[in-house]
Amino acid sequence: MSGSIAEKIRAFERGRRRAVVLLGVLAAACFVASFFLPWWNFQLFAPQYPKGLTLVIHLTGVEGDAAEIDTINHYIGMHSLADSALLERAASHWIVGATAGLVVAAVLLAGRKLNWLGLAIGMGLPLGFVADTTYWMYRSGHDLDKRAPIHLKPFMPAVIGDGKVGQFLTQAWPAWGFWLAILGVVLLGVATWQRNRVCRVCPRHATCGALCPHTVLGNPA
Amino acid sequence: MLAPSLLLLLASCQNGEAPPPAATSSGGGGDLAAVMAERGLTEDDVLAAAKTYAPSGKLDDYVIFASGGHGGNIIVIGVPSMRILKYISVFGPEPWQGYGYGGLSDDVLYTQGAQGGKEISWGDVHHPNLSETAGDYDGNFLFVNDKANARVAVVDLKDMMTKQIVANPLVMSDHGGAFVTPNTDYVVETSQYAAPLGNEYATIDKYQTDYRGAAVFWKFDKTKGRIDEAASWAVELPPYAQDLADAGKLGSDGFVYINSWDTEMSAGSEGKGKPFMESGASQNDMDYLHIIDWKKGEALVAAGKTKVIKGMRVIPLDVAAAEHVLTFVGEPKSPHGCDVTPDGSAVVVGGKLDTHTTLYDTAKMKDLIAKGQFTGKDPYGVDILDFQSAIRGQKEIGLGPLHTVYDDKGYAYTSVFLDSTVVKWNYKNLDEPTESLGVQYNIGHITAAEGDTVSPDGHYVVAMNKMSQDRFTNMGPLLPQNFQLIDTSGPTMKVIADMPIGLGEPHYAQMIKADKLHTITAYTPPGINPYTDQKSEFAVASGEERIVRNGKKVDVYMSVIRSHFTPDNIEVNQGDEVTIHLTSLEQALDQTHGFAVDMYNINVSMEPGKYEEITFKADRAGVFPFYCTEFCSALHLEMMGYLLVKPEGA
Numbered sequence: 001m002s003g004s005i006a007e008k009i010r011a012f013e014r015g016r017r018r019a020v021v022l023l024g025v026l027a028a029a030c031f032v033a034s035f036f037l038p039w040w041n042f043q044l045f046a047p048q049y050p051k052g053l054t055l056v057i058h059l060t061g062v063e064g065d066a067a068e069i070d071t072i073n074h075y076i077g078m079h080s081l082a083d084s085a086l087l088e089r090a091a092s093h094w095i096v097g098a099t100a101g102l103v104v105a106a107v108l109l110a111g112r113k114l115n116w117l118g119l120a121i122g123m124g125l126p127l128g129f130v131a132d133t134t135y136w137m138y139r140s141g142h143d144l145d146k147r148a149p150i151h152l153k154p155f156m157p158a159v160i161g162d163g164k165v166g167q168f169l170t171q172a173w174p175a176w177g178f179w180l181a182i183l184g185v186v187l188l189g190v191a192t193w194q195r196n197r198v199c200r201v202c203p204r205h206a207t208c209g210a211l212c213p214h215t216v217l218g219n220p221a
Numbered sequence: 222m223l224a225p226s227l228l229l230l231l232a233s234c235q236n237g238e239a240p241p242p243a244a245t246s247s248g249g250g251g252d253l254a255a256v257m258a259e260r261g262l263t264e265d266d267v268l269a270a271a272k273t274y275a276p277s278g279k280l281d282d283y284v285i286f287a288s289g290g291h292g293g294n295i296i297v298i299g300v301p302s303m304r305i306l307k308y309i310s311v312f313g314p315e316p317w318q319g320y321g322y323g324g325l326s327d328d329v330l331y332t333q334g335a336q337g338g339k340e341i342s343w344g345d346v347h348h349p350n351l352s353e354t355a356g357d358y359d360g361n362f363l364f365v366n367d368k369a370n371a372r373v374a375v376v377d378l379k380d381m382m383t384k385q386i387v388a389n390p391l392v393m394s395d396h397g398g399a400f401v402t403p404n405t406d407y408v409v410e411t412s413q414y415a416a417p418l419g420n421e422y423a424t425i426d427k428y429q430t431d432y433r434g435a436a437v438f439w440k441f442d443k444t445k446g447r448i449d450e451a452a453s454w455a456v457e458l459p460p461y462a463q464d465l466a467d468a469g470k471l472g473s474d475g476f477v478y479i480n481s482w483d484t485e486m487s488a489g490s491e492g493k494g495k496p497f498m499e500s501g502a503s504q505n506d507m508d509y510l511h512i513i514d515w516k517k518g519e520a521l522v523a524a525g526k527t528k529v530i531k532g533m534r535v536i537p538l539d540v541a542a543a544e545h546v547l548t549f550v551g552e553p554k555s556p557h558g559c560d561v562t563p564d565g566s567a568v569v570v571g572g573k574l575d576t577h578t579t580l581y582d583t584a585k586m587k588d589l590i591a592k593g594q595f596t597g598k599d600p601y602g603v604d605i606l607d608f609q610s611a612i613r614g615q616k617e618i619g620l621g622p623l624h625t626v627y628d629d630k631g632y633a634y635t636s637v638f639l640d641s642t643v644v645k646w647n648y649k650n651l652d653e654p655t656e657s658l659g660v661q662y663n664i665g666h667i668t669a670a671e672g673d674t675v676s677p678d679g680h681y682v683v684a685m686n687k688m689s690q691d692r693f694t695n696m697g698p699l700l701p702q703n704f705q706l707i708d709t710s711g712p713t714m715k716v717i718a719d720m721p722i723g724l725g726e727p728h729y730a731q732m733i734k735a736d737k738l739h740t741i742t743a744y745t746p747p748g749i750n751p752y753t754d755q756k757s758e759f760a761v762a763s764g765e766e767r768i769v770r771n772g773k774k775v776d777v778y779m780s781v782i783r784s785h786f787t788p789d790n791i792e793v794n795q796g797d798e799v800t801i802h803l804t805s806l807e808q809a810l811d812q813t814h815g816f817a818v819d820m821y822n823i824n825v826s827m828e829p830g831k832y833e834e835i836t837f838k839a840d841r842a843g844v845f846p847f848y849c850t851e852f853c854s855a856l857h858l859e860m861m862g863y864l865l866v867k868p869e870g871a
Contacts, residue, residue, distance in 0.1 A: 068809045071783050075856070149784075149856055 017198055023191035024107025027122055028100035030184030035059055035096045037177035039129060044069065045169045055081070056175070057133065059092035073140075076166070077148025084136050099125050103184075107191060112199040112208040115192055122188040126181040134159050269717035272708060275302035283670055283681060285732045286363055287704075288346040292725025295349060295365060295376065300670075300681055300732060303706055303720040311374045311383045312344020312367050319815065319826035320383070323835045325752055326825075334386040336370050337420055345369040348399060348465075348729040351378075352441075356403040356470040356565075356675035360737035362446060364408045366398035373399045373410050373439055377446060379741050380828070382751055387448050390531035391418045391435045391455055397466030397479050397559075401441075403675075407515065408439040408448060409468065411479050415460030419531040428488040429600070434458035435535065436466070436479060436513060446754075454522045456513060456546060457538040459601045460486055462502065463511065465558055465624075470675055471565035473583035478568045479511040482555040484599070503574060507551035507608070509599065510559070510570060512586055518546045542603040548590050549599060550606040552579060558624040562633070562648055563675050567613055569633060569648065571622040577615040578622050578635055580648060586611050614651045618644050623665065624729075626672035628679035628709060636667040636684065643667065643684050643707060645714060658714040660684040660705050661692055668730040669709075678734065682707040682714070685727050693721045702726055742811075744830030748804045757832040759802040763787075775799045781814050781827050782806040783854045786847070789862030795842040795869045803833040815850030818864055824850060842868035 040057040054064040062081045070080045088095075099121055106118035142154040150166075157163055163170040199205060251259075257267060275281065281299030284306065289296050293313035297306045314321025314330060321330045321342070331340045344367035352362040363376040371389035376382065389395065389410060397411030415432040417423045423431035440452035462483035469476035487501025495501060518536055521527070521544060527534040541547040558571030561583070568581040586606060589595075595604040621639035628634070633648040641662045647653040666685045670678035689703035701721035708717045744751065748760025761767075761778045766787040769776045775797050780787045781804065793799055803816055807829035816833070817824040820841065825833045848861035 065809075067806075071807070071809070075783075149859070 013198065013201060016194055020191045020195045020198060021107055023187045023194070024104055024118060027118075027184040027187040027191065028103045030180045030187065031096055031100045031103070031122070031125055034125075034177040034180040034184070035093065037180060038063070038175040039177040039181075040133060041173055041175050043171045045171075046167045059096065059129070059177070060089050075148060076150045076152045077145030078140050079143065079145075081140075084140065085132065088132055095128075096125070103188065107195070109211055111210050111212040112202075112205065114210050115195050115199060119185070119188045119192045122185050126178060126185060129178065129181070130159070265715075269708075269715070273301040273303065273706065273718045275299070275304070281306075281735055283678075283732050284735050284738060285668065285683065285730050286349045286351065287668075287685070287722070287727040287730035288349050288365060289725025290347070290727055291343065291345045291369070293344040293346055293367075294725055295346065295363065296722065296725060296727065297381070298704070298720070299735075300683070301706060301718065303704065303718045307381060308724065309376055309381050309383065311346055311365055311376065312370075312372065312386070313342055316824050317826070318382075319824050319833075322825065323818075323821070323823035323837060324825035324833045325750065326383070329383055329386055329752070334370075334372060334388060336372070336388045341370050343369070344372060344374075346725075346728070347396060349731055350399050350401050350408070351731050351733055352405040352443075353401055353403055353674065354405070356474075358671060358674055358731070358733045358737055359405075360733060360739055361443075362405070362441075364399035364401060366395050366410055368394055368396055368413060371395045371410070371412070373408055373448065375441075375446065375448060377751075378738055380744075380751055381740065384752060385447050387439060387450055387453075389437055390420075390533050391437065391535065392416065393420065397436070397463055399439075400466050400468055400477070402468045402477075402515070403470045403474050405441050405443060407468075408441050409436060409466055409477055409515075410439060411436045411463045411466050412458070413462060413464065415462065415483075418457065418535070425488055428460060429486050432460040432488070433538070434460055434463045436463070436477065436511075437533070438515060438518070454518070454527065454534040454536070456518055456536045456541050458511065458541075458547070459484075459538065459599065459603070460488075461509060464556070467559050467561045467568065467673075469561055469565055469568075469583055470563075473561065473565040473568075473587070475514060475516040476583065476587070477513040477515050478559050478561065478581070479513065480552055480556045480559045480570055481508050481511060482557075482573075484508045503555050506554055508554055508556060509549035509603075509605070510552040510556075510568070510581065512548045512550065512590070512606075514546050514548075514590075517544060521546060538601055538603075542598075542601060545590055545604065547603055548586075548595075548606060549603050550581065550586060550611045551608040553577065558622070558635075560625040560627075560673065563627050563673075563677055565675070567648065569625040569635075571624060571635060572618070573621060573623060573638075576617055576620060576622070578618050578625060578633075578646075579615045580613040580651070581611055582613040585613075616646055616648075616651050616655070618646065618655065619657065624667050626667050626669035626682065627677045628669060628672065628682075629677050630679060632709075634667055634669060634672075634682050634709070636664040638663055638665065638687075641686075643682065643714065645709070656714060658707065658716070660686055660707075660716065661703060661719075662686055662688045662690050666727070666729045668732050670732050671734065672732065680708070680710045681732065682709050683730065683732065684716075685730060687726075689721060692719055696723070742829070743808045744805075744828065744832075745808060747806050747808065747830040748832045749830055750832045750834075757802070757804075757834075759834065760804040760832045761802070762804075763806060773797050777801045779803050780806050781816065781849075783812065783814075784849070784856035784860040786816070786849075786860065786862045790865065791847075791862070792865045792867065793839045794867050795839060797839045797866075799837055799839050801835045803827060803831075803835070805829055805831050812853065813851045814853050814860070816847065817850045818847040819845050821845060821864075823847075826851070839864075839866045842866045842871075 038056045042055040044053040056064040066081050102121045103118045110117045137157045283300035285298040287296045295309040310320040320326045346365045347368045349365045351358040371392045375385040377384045392412035393416040394414045396413035400409045412434040417431050435455045437455040440449045442449045461481035464480045466479040483502040485504050489498045553575035555574045556570045557573040560569045570579045589606050596607045597605050619637040619640040623636045625633050625635045631649045635644045642657045645656040664684045665687045668683045670681045684705040686703040701723035704720040705716045706718040708715045748756045750757040805827045814827040845864040
């Protein structure tokens, strides 16, 4: 092997290491940006609402026709949207901040054995959101006030796709914030894959444990 | 569906054949040809229907604000469908809008609207005028006058509610109002029947010395959307029975023109064998068109050359005459209608008892006044311009020409009462022949699409006929008036729709392009007091509702939302002074509630987000249900509560 080829391989590996960090930082940026965007949309249609009612879910709360939807929902004893997921909403900026910070830290510091950690943390955000939304939807359809004027059998509102409640047809689909978080997860997936390749050719491969002793930006030689 | 069938029919008739069985069917039973045959409709009828019919959900292009006459209201009508969209109560209580039944509107209707300490619960609405910017409708406000009680009201067009009534302290009746100057600096209200100014007493034989007219210039505060009474002023006028008025525009901005019909000062029979007013006022060949230089008047007021009558600054008649704030020019006797052309260059006065309209040249009159060229003075010292020098010409129109409106092509449309016609004529070329269209019957006022602005739109004219006679199924001896929509877009005028007006007797109307209106659908955020446009300090959010007792005064802070009032039980003692502060927490389109207390004559309308306030003395003991009067929801009937008034000593 000539020196120039070895040099080229080292340069390629340096680039790959930098790319991994860049992807991790970009993923973290996606998560932070998603905080400011809507994550999920619900639309409700009924004859008396020719333009439909829209519910826009942000990590920090609900917007759109939330007040009107609450007004209608009280007839079947549903709890106010404004009173749902209060803890998650209050903690949302911490959760997103921590996710972004941990993702960057994991990409920089995690060793070979914890290479999956950044991806796992990143996936936690959209998965956690979907799980939490599903939970609150379940609660809203099941934890109905018994004294409400209209008694419905407990039901599960459609979290995605089409559904029907009373005279309302509902449609639910993810919004930009959610898709941005998914993009972050994809970027982390690529980063994890490439990081795996970096570790495989790393001279300290054999001795590396939970933490990377020199970080991916350092000199492996 | 209609258009192809129509074409088919037209084609078939050109061939001189009977209409073939229609190839298209429009659902709901029947085909066009069969329906036409069955109902006896002509092609013209079907064409008119096609021009005016509004299928469900199709909106109108124009909106008419028509006075309701002694109905005391404003009637809002869509064009071309000629459907009533709304009526707005102004001078009389009206329960649907909750106007005058215990809420905040009581202050406007009964307190502001009182004349000389007397509550008045009706009015005679004559001339609606939309606010203008640079001579064009801006869609913000509407002003109307009450002929019977000399008042002017301000209607806010964002929520179509009467927000202010000003009571004229000088005169006892008005007619030449409510006309706005081109930038709505002033709303002009001119007296009709002369009387001593400020409601003084004088016997009828002192008519010439003590009776007077006045033109009041109400200052409009465009930011607040209210008339500023303290900044308003008036010009004293002779007792000539002033009539219609219009403000100059463009080149004639700064002038107001008012006609008159009793320069004879006939003052009726006086019980002494003199002729009645109708004859006495019609003896002279000429009455006087009043020319008021209001910018000069404004300067005189600023200079303090006024006397104060009942709190209002008035430019005395001798001062107005000497300073040429007031100048006269003759007009054929007992005229009607006083309408400035869109370019501001002329004023058209209808002859009424003369078959002509007269075009006064505004620039010539301005020039004659500036040069001091007068032919004489009236008994009060007012200079008179030479009639022939002041006019551009006269146009033979017909019997009883009254009011004139304009289109975008230089044509004027004059209502002709006795002939029952609308006459179209070219005000820029008086030699062009007129076109006459019969209307049913006895047309009074007339309105055209933006037809009295600096830029009329053309296309539509509405004949406001005083009588309908045989046009509608008889509903007893009090017949409706008849509005007829006229299509002026073609080579000849054509009536394309009739509309009975069975809830008032319209005088003037104005027609504005619908997209110039900026109406709201809710008061946002909830708790807006519509009379201040601010959120009320007494408005409540959900959870803040409460009842506060302070001695005999009880304040109820109530929220209103589908389908409940909170609180829904109010317990008070007989004799308590109760104030209910209502906040609608609704924001959704068309989610209006009502709040009525049985047997207490209380009823308010609660549009989304509105704040209302009801104050009353709980003087009658008992159990009084209160409930939502507007069918708001499936559980509307359940939207109720109780006012429990515990009897004294119980």
